[in-house]
Amino acid sequence: MSTLAPLVLPPKPRGRWKPWLGLAVVLLITAVTLSPQWGIAFSFEAIVKNWQNGADKVLALLQPDWSFFPRTIPPLVETLQMAVIATFVGAVVSLPLSLWAARLTNPNRYTRGLLKTVLNAVRSIPDLLYASVLVAMVGVGALPGIIALVLFNVGIIVKMVSESIEVNDAGPLEAGRAAGGTQLQINRAIALTDAWPAFVNQTLYVLELNVRASTVLGLVGAGGLGLLIDAVRTFYRYDQLSLIILEILVVVVVIDTVSASIRKRLV
Amino acid sequence: MTTLTPTPPGTRARPALVLPAKPSSWRRLTATIVVTVIVIVAFWSVDITWARLGSLPGEIVRYLWLMFAAPNWDKIGEALLQTWRSVEMAWVGTVIGLVISLPLSFLAARGFAPAPARGVLRLLFSVIRAVPEIIIAIAILSVTGLTPLTGALALAVNSVGTLGKWGYEAIEGVDPGPIEAVRAAGGSTPEVIRWGVWPQAMPDFVSFWLYRFEINVRASSILGLIGVGGIGDMLTSYTQYREWSTVGMLLLVVVVVTMSIDAVSGALRRRITEGASVRELDR
Amino acid sequence: MTDLHDSAAAWVHPPAAAPWSIRMRDVSVRYPNGVVALKNVSLDIEAGEMVSVVGLSGSGKSSLIRTINGLVPISSGTLEVGGRHLETARGRELRQLRGEIGMIFQGFNLARRASVLNNVLVGRLAHTPTWRTLLGLYRADDKQIAYEALNSVGILAKAYDRASTLSGGQQQRVAIARALAQQPKLVLADEPVASLDPPTAHGVMRDLRRINQDLGITVLTNLHLLDLARTYGTRLIGLRAGEVVYDGPAATASDAVFETIYGRSIQHEDVLG
Incomplete structure (x- = not known):
């Protein structure tokens, strides 16, 4: 009884090398990207060299120039105007497109696929790139900024809302079909009411994103606080930049808080 | 059983129904009014000459034609090189971000560090998240110079904000059972993290890193706008030269590269969070 | 009972x-x-x-x-x-x-967030022009039909309640009212x-x-x-x-x-x- 028979271990599962292979690949890519030859040449020397002339400017970030405050108000207001208008237009455009992009509300695979492909492409270009191209097209001001934000918003809202429609119960829609409704009628009478909370939720979320994004669109001439950021950075007025960053922080936090409290009440 | 009162078809003589009172919807009404007022004020007060809007669609179509009717592929070599620069920035930014955020998210999670440290870290994460990466890049470029490194560092800082937050939320969301088991077996905090938390939270973390990499790929292309290099830099230049056919080509490159990276990263994320497919487990 | x-x-x-x-x-x-x-x-x-x-x-x-x-x-x-x-x-x-043809389902299939009345009005879709549905402007006659259908299953009092707030039995009655509102032949x-x-x-x-x-x-x-x-x-x-x-x-x-x-x-x- 007490003689221990050698334990028969089951064979070790294969595939345990996979995480290690993943790690090796990540390290290899990181080494390449950091190398001076192919990569971005990470070097502490450059930083040390720049430190001498740059440090005092960075330190200026800690001393906001409060006297600059009045001049920041009009661009700040324009930033908020752009965010609100873009959110509104984006939401209005997105609502029908969301129903178009979801399988339950648009059974036609081809039109759905077409819309999704277009939106994937639209989503892969960041808002600031849109803005910089649009400024060259329609001129400096809030308008190109708003158009850039709308493109950005439609991409997000339609994706999120159509995904939330997909997980909704198909039964009520079937009832509408059984009662002889057209797809459009069913979407309006049944799918829309069930998708509404997701839609409002995403719209508020996009408003938060827009407030954040619209503060920098001016860097390429698309209106708002960014115009001012571009001006102060040209003269390395980091004390003024510091004030602008503080204002962005306050506005973003306020909008996020309000939006979050509304979203929480939404059921 | 009810007695029927069949109404002869065609007559309208029906017993009056007692309808319930319509519920008052003052909350919805107030919300509608508030939203309407805000939107109207924004439209009315913004500095845009709305009269121009009429010609706008035509203009945009004209420019789209200029850009995409015959994209100029002469500069494709340089475009791909600059795209690689941008992707590098995104990669390095993500790696630095995850290396810094990983320990910080444990310190910010309940049960691993004193409450004040937790509060400070969480505040730091939310402050970082509120500031767009391009502003972070502007703030640090006087020290780091107009190089891709600046871009990578700005992305790293911003990544710490999001990865830190997602990280501590994931850690707090794990099942406490295995943690208690390790503690009960006399495990130290590092052992708790390694054997109690990490096996549960690892898929979430890896998927956060990949997702943040996707975000950084987009963000890296816009950092070029302030001159740190990459595809955004090249795009701004050609936009300013108004070489529309080259701009069209550059936009196509951005779309294709971003969508491909999203597709690969998205597939990896699904693989990690849902586990290997059944077919593969059979083998 | x-x-x-x-x-x-x-x-x-x-x-x-x-x-x-x-x-x-x-x-x-x-x-x-x-x-x-x-x-x-x-x-x-x-x-x-x-x-x-x-x-x-x-x-x-x-x-x-x-x-x-x-x-x-x-x-x-x-x-x-x-x-x-x-x-x-x-x-x-x-x-x-x-x-x-009216249809009644095992899972009631009501739009959960819509009011009972709007759910019953789904039964009128085939008799309503699309633009009216899109604007949510139902004809008075159609509404009357919906009220009567609700009345005949005894839940007219719930007409303005959200469908999801009703009990299972009440929800199935709403579904029956929806079918009745079609004035069905089957x-x-x-x-x-x-x-x-x-x-x-x-x-x-x-x-x-x-x-x-x-x-x-x-x-x-x-x-x-x-x-x-x-x-x-x-x-x-x-x-x-x-x-x-x-x-x-x-x-x-x-x-x-x-x-x-x-x-x-x-x-x-x-x-x-």
Whole structure:
């Protein structure tokens, strides 16, 4: 009884090398990207060299120039105007497109696929790139900024809302079909009411994103606080930049808080 | 059983129904009014000459034609090189971000560090998240110079904000059972993290890193706008030269590269969070 | 167990002008995944009949009822509903046919966040121009029909409540009101009481019987419980593996009949009690 028979271990599962292979690949890519030859040449020397002339400017970030405050108000207001208008237009455009992009509300695979492909492409270009191209097209001001934000918003809202429609119960829609409704009628009478909370939720979320994004669109001439950021950075007025960053922080936090409290009440 | 009162078809003589009172919807009404007022004020007060809007669609179509009717592929070599620069920035930014955020998210999670440290870290994460990466890049470029490194560092800082937050939320969301088991077996905090938390939270973390990499790929292309290099830099230049056919080509490159990276990263994320497919487990 | 509305409310819908009959000839249903749900089913259901369709899950009874309003397309055979060919109906014609056929589902299938009234108005979709639906401007006549339908199932008082706030039995009544608002010539019910507790189930079955007896509408109900099928149907159709294995009077169908249909002995879960 007490003689221990050698334990028969089951064979070790294969595939345990996979995480290690993943790690090796990540390290290899990181080494390449950091190398001076192919990569971005990470070097502490450059930083040390720049430190001498740059440090005092960075330190200026800690001393906001409060006297600059009045001049920041009009661009700040324009930033908020752009965010609100873009959110509104984006939401209005997105609502029908969301129903178009979801399988339950648009059974036609081809039109759905077409819309999704277009939106994937639209989503892969960041808002600031849109803005910089649009400024060259329609001129400096809030308008190109708003158009850039709308493109950005439609991409997000339609994706999120159509995904939330997909997980909704198909039964009520079937009832509408059984009662002889057209797809459009069913979407309006049944799918829309069930998708509404997701839609409002995403719209508020996009408003938060827009407030954040619209503060920098001016860097390429698309209106708002960014115009001012571009001006102060040209003269390395980091004390003024510091004030602008503080204002962005306050506005973003306020909008996020309000939006979050509304979203929480939404059921 | 009810007695029927069949109404002869065609007559309208029906017993009056007692309808319930319509519920008052003052909350919805107030919300509608508030939203309407805000939107109207924004439209009315913004500095845009709305009269121009009429010609706008035509203009945009004209420019789209200029850009995409015959994209100029002469500069494709340089475009791909600059795209690689941008992707590098995104990669390095993500790696630095995850290396810094990983320990910080444990310190910010309940049960691993004193409450004040937790509060400070969480505040730091939310402050970082509120500031767009391009502003972070502007703030640090006087020290780091107009190089891709600046871009990578700005992305790293911003990544710490999001990865830190997602990280501590994931850690707090794990099942406490295995943690208690390790503690009960006399495990130290590092052992708790390694054997109690990490096996549960690892898929979430890896998927956060990949997702943040996707975000950084987009963000890296816009950092070029302030001159740190990459595809955004090249795009701004050609936009300013108004070489529309080259701009069209550059936009196509951005779309294709971003969508491909999203597709690969998205597939990896699904693989990690849902586990290997059944077919593969059979083998 | 008496229901309030049984004694309080009166049926104010005019009896169906002419209830519809159903004529199926060699109907087969094969799903895209290869599953054959119905095999050469031939049936004649006369106008004004109250029919229970019985079978185990997977016997094809749900497919049978869904072919009758075209929710499940038939692969071969002919199907006439109210004298019109359903197998060839497409688009507008199919929607008009469906508009005359009320349907009640096991899961009620109400838009959860919409009001009870708006759910019942779904029954008017086939008779409402699309622009009215889009703007949410229903005709006063349609609203009146919806109110009366709600009144006849005894929940008019809940008209403005959100559908999801109602109990299961109340939700199924809303679904019945939705079907009634179609002013149907035929009502199909797919396991209408499978999600309800016994007293509520009997209430809903009584509602269906009244639709048949008082309004003269043809009613076809899927059931898996033999006592309900016996009590509330006048005719019983048994399905097994996609084929009709019994067709006869419901009241006199013996346990042996059910054992043939189910292909096994009767168990206690086959009875509601």
